[in-house]
Amino acid sequence: MIEKCLFSRKENIYTERHLFTAIHDVLRFVTVHLPTTFSTTDAMAQSNGVIKTFEIPTDGKGATISVRIVEPAGINSDNLSLATWASSLVLAGILHTLGLEKCLQSKTSLSPLPILELGAGTGLVGVTAAALLGSPAAHLTDLEGTVPGVAANIAVNEKLLVERCGPAAVRAGVLDWWKPERITYLDGMEPAEISSGTKARILLAADTVYDEEHPQLLERVAQEWLEKSPLARFVMCYPMRIAYLDHIRELWERFEVAGLEAEIEGRQTGEATNGDDELLCEYVVWKWKDL
Numbered sequence: 001m002i003e004k005c006l007f008s009r010k011e012n013i014y015t016e017r018h019l020f021t022a023i024h025d026v027l028r029f030v031t032v033h034l035p036t037t038f039s040t041t042d043a044m045a046q047s048n049g050v051i052k053t054f055e056i057p058t059d060g061k062g063a064t065i066s067v068r069i070v071e072p073a074g075i076n077s078d079n080l081s082l083a084t085w086a087s088s089l090v091l092a093g094i095l096h097t098l099g100l101e102k103c104l105q106s107k108t109s110l111s112p113l114p115i116l117e118l119g120a121g122t123g124l125v126g127v128t129a130a131a132l133l134g135s136p137a138a139h140l141t142d143l144e145g146t147v148p149g150v151a152a153n154i155a156v157n158e159k160l161l162v163e164r165c166g167p168a169a170v171r172a173g174v175l176d177w178w179k180p181e182r183i184t185y186l187d188g189m190e191p192a193e194i195s196s197g198t199k200a201r202i203l204l205a206a207d208t209v210y211d212e213e214h215p216q217l218l219e220r221v222a223q224e225w226l227e228k229s230p231l232a233r234f235v236m237c238y239p240m241r242i243a244y245l246d247h248i249r250e251l252w253e254r255f256e257v258a259g260l261e262a263e264i265e266g267r268q269t270g271e272a273t274n275g276d277d278e279l280l281c282e283y284v285v286w287k288w289k290d291l
C-alpha cells in the first residue's frame with residue numbers, strides 16, 4: 001500500500017532530494033514577498049494583509065459556503081509566513097465527500113472535542129470542517145506564533161460559524177507536536193487549557209509532513225489525541241513533493257504499526273499557491289484498525 005502511494009523512482013529521489021529541498025525553501029521564502037496567485041471571488045489587499053474568500057463545496061450539487069481567510073503580514077512560525085497552502089485548499093474542497101458527518105452523529109458517545117485541527121496555519125480546513133459538519137466544537141491549533149492568525153480567521157468567519165455551530169464553538173489554541181500533552185488557549189475564555197485526556201473524534205492536518213521529525217511527531221499526536229473509537233478519523237492531506245516522499249513513506253509505516261489503517265485515500269492536483277507550481281496532493285482518512 002505504501003509503495004502504491006509513492007513514486008517508484010527511488011534512486012532519483014535520493015539524487016534530486018537536496019536540489020528540490022533547496023528550491024522549495026527558496027520558493028517558500030519568495031512567497032513572503034510576492035502577491036498570491038489564488039483565484040478568489042473577493043480578494044482585498046489590505047495594508048498589512050490579504051483577505052480571500054473561498055467558495056467551498058458542501059455537496060456534489062453546487063452548494064457552497066463562503067469561507068473568508070485573512071493572511072496577515074508579519075505572522076511567522078516554523079520559518080513559514082502565514083499562508084494557505086495547496087493541500088488545505090484540496091482538503092477543504094473534498095471534505096464533504098469523506099463521510100465525516102457520520103463520525104459526529106452518535107450523540108451518546110460524542111467526544112468532548114469533535115474536531116481538532118493540527119498545524120492549522122490560516123485555519124481554512126478547520127473553519128470549513130466546523131461549518132460543514134455543524135460541529136458543536138472545533139479547536140484549531142498551531143504553534144504559538146501562528147495562533148493569532150488562526151484566531152483572526154475564526155473572527156472573520158464568526159457569522160458563518162455562529163449560524164452553523166453556535167457561539168464560541170470554534171477556538172484557536174497552541175498545540176505543539178513536541179509537547180502534545182495539552183492545548184493552551186490564548187483567547188481568555190475558559191478553559192484556558194485542556195489535556196490530551198480529552199480525546200478528539202476528528203483530527204485534521206493539511207501540509208504537515210515536510211520535516212524528518214514530522215512522521216514520529218504526528219504519530220505521537222495521534223496516539224495522544226485521537227479517540228480510540230470506531231468513529232474516530234484522522235484526515236490528512238499533503239503535497240507529494242519529491243523532497244518529502246521519504247517522510248511520507250515513514251508516516252505511512254508508523255501509522256500502520258501504531259494500529260491505524262487508511263479507510264479512504266486519493267489524490268488531487270492543487271492550485272499553484274505561495275510560489276509552488278501545481279502540486280499533486282494526496283489525502284488519507286485514517287481510522288483505528290480492529291475497533
Ligand SMILES: C[S@@+](CC[C@H](N)C(=O)[O-])C[C@H]1O[C@@H](n2cnc3c(N)ncnc32)[C@H](O)[C@@H]1O
Nearest residue numbers: 077078084085088119120121143176177206207
Ligand atoms: C505548511 S504549513 C500548513 C498550514 C495549513 N495547514 C495549510 O495547509 O495551509 C505547516 C503548519 O504546521 C505548523 N507546525 C509546524 N511544526 C509544528 C509543531 N511542532 N507543532 C504545531 N504546529 C506545527 C506550522 O506552524 C504551519 O502552520
